[in-house]
Amino acid sequence: MIGDNSKFRALYQREKIKIEERLNNALMYREPVSLYNPAAYILKSGGKRLRPILVLFATKATGGKFSQAYNAAVAVEMLHNFTLVHDDIMDNADKRRGRLTLHKKYDLSTAILAGDSLLSVAYEYLIKDSEDHFKEILDSFTHGLVEVCEGQSMDKEFELLNEVSLEDYLLMIGKKTAAMAEMCCIIGANIAGASKQTIKAMAAYGRNIGIAFQIQDDLLDISGNETQFGKFVGGDLVEGKKTYLFLKAFERASGKDKKKLLRIITEKGIKRFEIPKFKELYSNLGVLEDAKEEILRYSNKALSELKYLNKEKDKDLFYWLTDSLIKRNR
């Protein structure tokens, strides 16, 4: 497996580069440049490119070829970047991956419109290939878009609420994060012309790995390595975000601890110097362990769906991908 792992890593890297070439070329000669230059700026900001990779891997694992899936891969990455641009406006974020956010680099109007145009070009790429399962692909992409809007709305709503249940939180990340991963897997399997059963299994893989991925993100915020994670540790606490860790801790705490946690809500976040104190509280309440267990539980649920894949090599690829996602440090 170790030899395979480095092969899989190389494959990921190689395909990531191909996707980025396509993303770079996609908007290059389009006009007006006042619209497409800002849109190209966000597409160049790097990242894991996990969503397009999911499309490619799902296509291949269910019997198709990478070459059939590049346009759809570009489409899902553009859709993802559309959400990033608009979310950054809503969160009033100054930076993303170390660079200015679009509305800070340009202005509000430019950012709104660049986001809109990324979505428009995403659909353009999605419908470039007239596949056999065109309708199913369109359905899935559109459903993913609907869900991501709903998830973001719930997320903004939760910021204003004093009480959010873990159940609501899971519903929200299901829509905001997991729906996108599910969509990528469904699209890939449809491109390959997979059976209904296989598509369903791949969808469940995507949904579960998406949830695991988001809880992992919440966990990394407090336990990650500062340099590798790319942002300072404890940012969610400072912003008063209702993460998995916070909600689990709040559910579990009582007395003084509960009061301390309540402060995160009422004062809309804590000071930076208080982070270690709260990290210790999380640790004492056992919620870091809870998060790790949940991540494993959802990953295993995801992996259990891979039984419908025919080739061991494809299973191995997805095992490696899943493993590297939940062992990542950024």
Added chain:
Amino acid sequence: MIGDNSKFRALYQREKIKIEERLNNALMYREPVSLYNPAAYILKSGGKRLRPILVLFATKATGGKFSQAYNAAVAVEMLHNFTLVHDDIMDNADKRRGRLTLHKKYDLSTAILAGDSLLSVAYEYLIKDSEDHFKEILDSFTHGLVEVCEGQSMDKEFELLNEVSLEDYLLMIGKKTAAMAEMCCIIGANIAGASKQTIKAMAAYGRNIGIAFQIQDDLLDISGNETQFGKFVGGDLVEGKKTYLFLKAFERASGKDKKKLLRIITEKGIKRFEIPKFKELYSNLGVLEDAKEEILRYSNKALSELKYLNKEKDKDLFYWLTDSLIKRNR
């Protein structure tokens, strides 16, 4: 024809009501309400519903039935409303059709997201019916979306430029307004399964009537009846907008007149009490007549495309629609 006209008017009204019922129901039971209530608010703000009517009429005139086209009609109206919500943010507009704009009634985040979700549900409606010409319909809708983003970007760009040519202006309204009308006609004709030639003719009808419609809008701003127009006369001058009238006047003026017009650009608009003076200038330069001629020219170009329609009654319907659009006073 007079008898027919009142029949056509009644038909428009009847179908407009049906579309509005569908628009009202579309978001009613959807969650989260924090997303869909604001989206429903803008859908209820009235208007001519011209775009969905174009879809219905184009479907019928090319051999289809209204009943085949309602979902697509809802889709184009939602797409239109998505552009209104985002444009209002970019224009910092307080009111639309006498009601608060979405970002004023709620807030910026809600408005951005409500706009996004209108677009997402628009695609949902568009792909509800799996027509024979599904791919062509998706292509046209997506192309319309791309163009409307490009047109809005050009419009915002023009605000910052000291010189805009009439040619550039026509390119901009071609994308921002006419592309949408063209798209509606193409979708309608595809729903009906019309021939390539008929689809092309309907597209040209839509494109030309869209240009005529926009120049008419520019003309109404200065010559319209205050009460019927719904906003005060001369608003474009006060805002320093580079309309057809302004650009034509600027092209034609010299000496003192040119200097006066230049003020509209350099001072980014005039005072309200100055409107009559500038209206007189427009009148002296003959640009009100120019606009009327252009509107007629584009309408006639549009009408000339109707020769491909088979039934006289369908032609009459489009003649009536075209006529009522260019004779409208709001």
